[in-house]
Amino acid sequence: MLRHLHSIPGLIVALVVTVIAATGAMLAVLPAWEHARSAGSSSAISVAGLAEAVAEKYPGVERIERKPSGAVVVYYFEGDVPGADVVDPRTGDKIEPYEPSGFARTVTQLHRSFFAGNAGRVTAGVGAAAMLLLSITGIMLLASRLGGWRKLFSPIRGDGIRRWHAELGRLALPGLTVSALTGLYMSLATFGMISDGSDAEPDFPDAVAGTEAMAISDIAPLKATSIDNLRELRFPYQGDLNDAFTLTTADGMGYVDQATGELLNYMPNGMVKTVYETIFMLHTGQGLWWFALLLGPSALAVPFFAATGVLIWWRRRAATPKIADNHGAQSADTVILVGSEGNTTWGFAKTLHEALTAAGHKVHTGAMNDLAKSYKHAERMFVLAATYGDGAAPASARQFLDKLEAITTAPAFPVAVLGFGDRQFPRFCGFARDVEETLVAKGWRQLAPIATIDRQSAQEFARWGDEIGQRIDTPLSLVHVAARPKTARMVLVERIDYGTEVQAPTSVLRFAAAQGERKGLLARLFRRSLPRFHAGDLVGILPPGSDLPRFYSLASSARDGVLEICVRKQPGGLCSGYLHGLRPGDAIEAFVKPNPAFRPRRGKEPLILIGAGTGIGPLTGFIRNNSGRRPIHLYFGGRSPNSDFLYREDLRMWLTDRRLSGVRTAFSRSEERAYVQHKLAADADVLRHMISRGAQVMVCGGRDMAQGVVAALEKVLHPLGLDVGTLKEQGLYVEDVY
Numbered sequence: 160m161l162r163h164l165h166s167i168p169g170l171i172v173a174l175v176v177t178v179i180a181a182t183g184a185m186l187a188v189l190p191a192w193e194h195a196r197s198a199g200s201s202s203a204i205s206v207a208g209l210a211e212a213v214a215e216k217y218p219g220v221e222r223i224e225r226k227p228s229g230a231v232v233v234y235y236f237e238g239d240v241p242g243a244d245v246v247d248p249r250t251g252d253k254i255e256p257y258e259p260s261g262f263a264r265t266v267t268q269l270h271r272s273f274f275a276g277n278a279g280r281v282t283a284g285v286g287a288a289a290m291l292l293l294s295i296t297g298i299m300l301l302a303s304r305l306g307g308w309r310k311l312f313s314p315i316r317g318d319g320i321r322r323w324h325a326e327l328g329r330l331a332l333p334g335l336t337v338s339a340l341t342g343l344y345m346s347l348a349t350f351g352m353i354s355d356g357s358d359a360e361p362d363f364p365d366a367v368a369g370t371e372a373m374a375i376s377d378i379a380p381l382k383a384t385s386i387d388n389l390r391e392l393r394f395p396y397q398g399d400l401n402d403a404f405t406l407t408t409a410d411g412m413g414y415v416d417q418a419t420g421e422l423l424n425y426m427p428n429g430m431v432k433t434v435y436e437t438i439f440m441l442h443t444g445q446g447l448w449w450f451a452l453l454l455g456p457s458a459l460a461v462p463f464f465a466a467t468g469v470l471i472w473w474r475r476r477a478a479t480p481k482i483a484d485n486h487g488a489q490s491a492d493t494v495i496l497v498g499s500e501g502n503t504t505w506g507f508a509k510t511l512h513e514a515l516t517a518a519g520h521k522v523h524t525g526a527m528n529d530l531a532k533s534y535k536h537a538e539r540m541f542v543l544a545a546t547y548g549d550g551a552a553p554a555s556a557r558q559f560l561d562k563l564e565a566i567t568t569a570p571a572f573p574v575a576v577l578g579f580g581d582r583q584f585p586r587f588c589g590f591a592r593d594v595e596e597t598l599v600a601k602g603w604r605q606l607a608p609i610a611t612i613d614r615q616s617a618q619e620f621a622r623w624g625d626e627i628g629q630r631i632d633t634p635l636s637l638v639h640v641a642a643r644p645k646t647a648r649m650v651l652v653e654r655i656d657y658g659t660e661v662q663a664p665t666s667v668l669r670f671a672a673a674q675g676e677r678k679g680l681l682a683r684l685f686r687r688s689l690p691r692f693h694a695g696d697l698v699g700i701l702p703p704g705s706d707l708p709r710f711y712s713l714a715s716s717a718r719d720g721v722l723e724i725c726v727r728k729q730p731g732g733l734c735s736g737y738l739h740g741l742r743p744g745d746a747i748e749a750f751v752k753p754n755p756a757f758r759p760r761r762g763k764e765p766l767i768l769i770g771a772g773t774g775i776g777p778l779t780g781f782i783r784n785n786s787g788r789r790p791i792h793l794y795f796g797g798r799s800p801n802s803d804f805l806y807r808e809d810l811r812m813w814l815t816d817r818r819l820s821g822v823r824t825a826f827s828r829s830e831e832r833a834y835v836q837h838k839l840a841a842d843a844d845v846l847r848h849m850i851s852r853g854a855q856v857m858v859c860g861g862r863d864m865a866q867g868v869v870a871a872l873e874k875v876l877h878p879l880g881l882d883v884g885t886l887k888e889q890g891l892y893v894e895d896v897y
């Protein structure tokens with residue numbers, strides 16, 4: 160709900176808000192510019208002194224205005240021709256003609272009304288209201304994402320665009336809220352919906368002396384007013400003895416009898432006027448030039464928010480499959496919540512949604528992150544959750560457990576959890592199990608105990624459907640046909656083979672984008688390139704005859720010009736066998752899947768890379784891209800230095816050019832019979848030193864190796880009062896384990 164409140168107005172008014180903010184940022188510089196050009200402080204000069212000097216230099220003076228920047232402007236007539244000059248307040252001498260800049264006027268008009276009169280002014284007002292709504296919902300969203308208001312300033316995780324949208328939002332929020340709130344107030348005042356206090360001006364006095372004017376320098380109220388306090392002094396109409404001076408100061412307004420010097424009908428500013436003046440000052444920076452300079456940069460961030468916000472919305476939309484007949488969360492009798500990262504679980508949810516709809520139910524399907532506090536008409540709920548990392552939540556379910564914790568009363572309807580995972584991972588369906596455990600602990604009724612689906616098995620899903628159908632008295636035939644992922648064709652350009660002598664055939668395979676049939680200039684013009692990816696991301700490969708991708712960690716990044724993986728041939732392995740059979744020139748169908756959780760942190764702190772067998776693949780990608788020469792130490796485990804020492808020559812080269820600071824190897828079928836964890840134990844002091852300097856540990860390889868590494872590092876960390884769990888929480892220990 161909150162997200163819709165943020166994204167829908169955001170999309171509608173992105174352009175309007177961008178124009179208002181960009182022009183606002185330009186206008187923010189003006190008060191400081193005018194302030195720099197103004198004559199400076201003049202508290203010693205009285206309005207009487209100024210008016211006397213001006214009247215002498217400008218016999219046709221109509222009024223004197225003191226601008227918020229401090230500049231004193233005299234408006235006068237020379238014959239019938241009006242003029243305006245900036246004058247020196249001490250002498251009344253002309254400094255320069257007063258000509259407000261055309262640029263400033265154009266930008267101001269664009270800011271206030273888009274050059275479209277009243278319709279434009281209404282649009283600007285709506286824009287200010289939307290900006291206020293976006294600021295408030297944006298910060299509420301961020302607080303809920305970070306786990307509460309108290310964590311509002313904790314580090315923000317996530318990929319580039321989302322993270323920067325939130326980081327910058329947090330910084331710009333105070334400025335944007337002030338600008339939006341004050342802008343909205345001023346818009347409402349423009350349309351008379353809020354009073355600006357100007358209707359409370361004093362009436363012209365019923366009677367004035369009407370006799371000859373006294374010398375201006377002797378008029379007491381003008382003598383008592385410093386020009387710092389002056390807003391405007393209107394002179395009596397020339398030769399009209401029944402007219403009076405009109406004096407407007409920061410505090411109020413009144414009339415001054417030109418014959419007696421008496422202050423008549425003075426009216427101090429009321430509350431409404433004072434509030435308006437303050438809001439005007441806060442919004443425009445007129446009279447508070449440094450404040451405008453603080454607001455300017457916040458406004459400048461708005462075009463960035465608009466662009467990244469639209470991109471985030473678009474990506475989320477593209478990633479969420481369209482589900483027909485999707486009822487609202489509060490009107491549905493059946494709620495399906497989905498936790499997915501790679502989108503395949505959405506496909507299963509869609510099949511379930513369609514079957515339930517066909518059986519006459521009103522079904523709502525949404526992301527687990529959108530768990531509502533209550534569902535008015537729900538009679539049952541299904542939670543379909545995939546698992547990532549080391550039993551962690553997928554992207555569309557990261558906030559689920561926090562939201563669930565916040566619900567204090569268990570609902571009346573029952574819930575069934577269905578986990579999606581892969582038995583090769585140590586924590587098979589670990590996240591779905593955590594969800595089930597929490598639901599049970601919080602007293603939610605079970606519709607059925609948790610069930611699991613291994614590697615997107617359509618058969619297991621159909622069996623689960625049969626069981627659920629019996630429980631809800633609605634026969635469910637769940638025939639799930641997996642959507643074939645969108646792939647690109649890639650051609651094998653190089654392969655290097657290792658490990659046959661030690662019964663661990665392993666190949667480094669390098670692919671380039673397939674170029675199709677075009678030849679010559681056309682081929683050069685329409686050259687296909689590889690998709691964008693980083694080392695450590697995953698490539699999903701479809702072996703012939705299967706729509707179920709197998710994932711491999713990438714050992715290169717797109718800028719290396721090739722897509723590189725390191726594959727060990729598994730006995731009976733469909734995909735690894737297929738890949739090992741490829742010859743240069745053969746093509747595969749593949750797609751890239753980002754894996755931002757397994758990337759080196761930015762910075763200069765050391766990296767400790769630990770990998771065994773093909774696990775060295777992504778680690779070499781990090782080393783190859785280490786152009787900043789941060790210290791990188793690699794621990795590599797294999798079987799025999801003569802057969803499966805993967806990347807041996809590359810490592811030697813990287814040591815020479817200092818992309819790599821040190822390598823430790825451990826071979827299990829050599830004389831030393833060592834594993835990487837033995838080398839870690841032997842290097843305990845050095846490792847402690849690096850970890851206490853903020854080093855990040857990155858582990859890639861098989862499950863057993865990863866467990867051995869954890870055990871060895873626990874011992875290394877113990878004297879520091881640290882453990883692997885703490886490092887993981889801080890993002891200083893990351894794994895890519897299979």
Ligand SMILES: Cc1cc2nc3c(=O)[nH]c(=O)nc-3n(C[C@H](O)[C@H](O)[C@H](O)COP(=O)(O)O)c2cc1C
Nearest residue numbers: 499500501502503504545546550580581584587588
């Ligand atoms: C990087 C990665 C990590 C994974 N980690 C686990 C895991 O720890 N436990 C598990 O059971 N499955 C794991 N899986 C398997 C996925 O949960 C499974 O493929 C699921 O069907 C994906 O659903 P989705 O496409 O909707 O995200 C992992 C898959 C990938 C690509």
